[in-house]
Each structure stands twice: as C-alpha cells, then as structure tokens.
Amino acid sequence: MAYIRPKSAHNLSPEEKRKLLQEYFDYYQEVSAHDPKLLNSKLPRSALDDLLNEIGELISNKAELLASTDNEVSHFIADNPLPKHLEQYLPDNFRVYCLALNAIKQWLSAEQAATDRYIFGGTVRAQCKSLAKSCLVSGKPSKECTIELHHPVRDGRPPIPIAKEVHAEIEGQVSSVDIQDKIMETIYPIKREGNRSWVMLKLGCELLLDIANTTKSKNVQASSKTFARKASTASELNYGELLNWIETNGLT
Numbered sequence: 001m002a003y004i005r006p007k008s009a010h011n012l013s014p015e016e017k018r019k020l021l022q023e024y025f026d027y028y029q030e031v032s033a034h035d036p037k038l039l040n041s042k043l044p045r046s047a048l049d050d051l052l053n054e055i056g057e058l059i060s061n062k063a064e065l066l067a068s069t070d071n072e073v074s075h076f077i078a079d080n081p082l083p084k085h086l087e088q089y090l091p092d093n094f095r096v097y098c099l100a101l102n103a104i105k106q107w108l109s110a111e112q113a114a115t116d117r118y119i120f121g122g123t124v125r126a127q128c129k130s131l132a133k134s135c136l137v138s139g140k141p142s143k144e145c146t147i148e149l150h151h152p153v154r155d156g157r158p159p160i161p162i163a164k165e166v167h168a169e170i171e172g173q174v175s176s177v178d179i180q181d182k183i184m185e186t187i188y189p190i191k192r193e194g195n196r197s198w199v200m201l202k203l204g205c206e207l208l209l210d211i212a213n214t215t216k217s218k219n220v221q222a223s224s225k226t227f228a229r230k231a232s233t234a235s236e237l238n239y240g241e242l243l244n245w246i247e248t249n250g251l252t
Contacts, residue, residue: 008118017120021131028160032137040170041153063097115156132161138236187231196227198251204228205239
C-alpha cells in the first residue's frame with residue numbers, strides 16, 4: 001500500500017489564515033509570560049519505543065532482503081565496490097541498511113517540513129515572519145533582533161517567531177555560564193554608573209515585591225528601587241528572578 005501524506009480537510013482563505021496565526025501568536029505571548037516551559041515541550045522518546053523498534057526491525061529486514069535479491073539497490077551496491085581493505089568489514093546488508101537510513105532521513109525531513117504546511121499552505125513560514133513585529137517571548141522589536149521560527153511542540157502546530165538568542169536559550173543551546181555572564185554584563189554598568197551595591201539591588205527587588213524588612217532611610221530605599229527597576233528592564237528579568245540571580249552568584 002502506497003504512503004499518502006496527511007492532508008487537512010480545511011481550506012482556509014488568506015485572511016482566515018492570517019487571523020488564525022495572529023490568535024496563535026497572541027496565545028503563545030501569554031504562555032511565555034506565565035509558563036515558559038510550555039515553549040519547548042518534548043515527548044520523551046521512551047513513549048514511542050514500540051513504534052521505533054518496529055521501524056528499526058522493518059529497516060533491518062528490508063535491508064537483508066534488498067542486499068540478497070536482484071534489484072536497483074543491489075545493483076547500486078555492485079556498481080560502487082568498496083576499497084579492498086574495507087570489504088571484510090562492511091557486508092552488503094549493512095551497506096544497504098546505511099543507504100536506507102539516508103533515504104529515510106531525506107524523506108523524514110521533507111515530511112516534517114510538510115507538517116507546517118498542513119493548515120497554512122506552502123507560504124506558512126513567510127506568513128509567520130510577516131506577522132512577527134517582535135519576539136513573542138522578549139518583546140524585542142524584530143528590527144532590533146534576528147527573528148527565528150521555533151516549534152513549541154512538534155505535533156503539527158506551526159512555529160512561533162522568537163529572537164535568535166531566545167531560541168538558543170529555549171533549546172538549551174546557551175550554557176548557564178553564558179547566561180550569567182550576559183546578565184552581569186547588562187547590570188554591572190548600571191551598578192557602576194549609580195555607585196550602588198549589590199545589597200541595594202537585593203533591597204530594591206524585595207521592596208518592589210513587598211517582602212523587605214528594612215530600617216534603611218527613604219532615600220536609600222528609593223535609590224534601591226530605582227536600581228532594581230533599571231536592572232529588571234535591562235536584563236529582562238523580573239524582581240524574583242533578579243533575587244535568584246543575586247543569590248546564585250553569591251553577590252550579597
């Protein structure tokens with residue numbers, strides 16, 4: 001039985017597609033503010049172990065069959081002989097198995113790309129980028145950053161536009177050390193410019209979160225809150241995250 005690529009039963013107009021994408025982006029803008037973990041939900045591989053084992057067994061069995069019968073694949077193997085010193089190490093069935101994996105990789109890439117087109121058609125990526133006025137996570141305008149497309153879940157839903165650096169962080173491609181260094185580079189000039197201390201930053205965050213217990217003067221409290229507001233804006237961290245950062249780095 002020939003494989004048939006899944007096709008949507010809905011045929012949306014350009015305006016309907018645009019409206020649906022905008023509502024989808026609005027949804028993920030809210031998600032990023034309340035539960036960022038949902039921006040990168042991945043199904044554990046173990047959940048599909050049975051399916052993957054079946055596929056692996058099918059590929060192995062098919063490779064054995066193709067290597068031992070007269071067909072285009074076995075002809076290709078014969079037309080591309082191995083160097084003499086490799087012959088004993090790479091049997092034909094394994095060579096066919098490798099060729100099959102490569103063909104599957106190309107097929108999988110094409111089929112996965114087609115999933116983005118399921119609802120929105122062949123211009124889906126262009127549509128996503130044309131609607132991206134800013135990064136959905138950081139809010140940074142698209143003219144000030146490089147916008148990339150990221151799939152929050154690989155279940156057919158379209159990608160969302162986010163800044164390149166945010167994309168790397170979400171996918172775990174930025175080390176915690178890099179993140180900490182970037183925060184320090186952002187906040188330290190503010191600290192130095194105002195001749196303030198890390199203790200003042202901590203106090204300012206606590207005051208703005210209404211959890212401070214202090215006898216400091218009103219002037220010190222006001223200056224501390226100003227420091228915290230500037231640090232939060234520059235680093236794009238909320239006051240609770242700033243407190244965690246201060247504690248993690250042992251700054252007070």
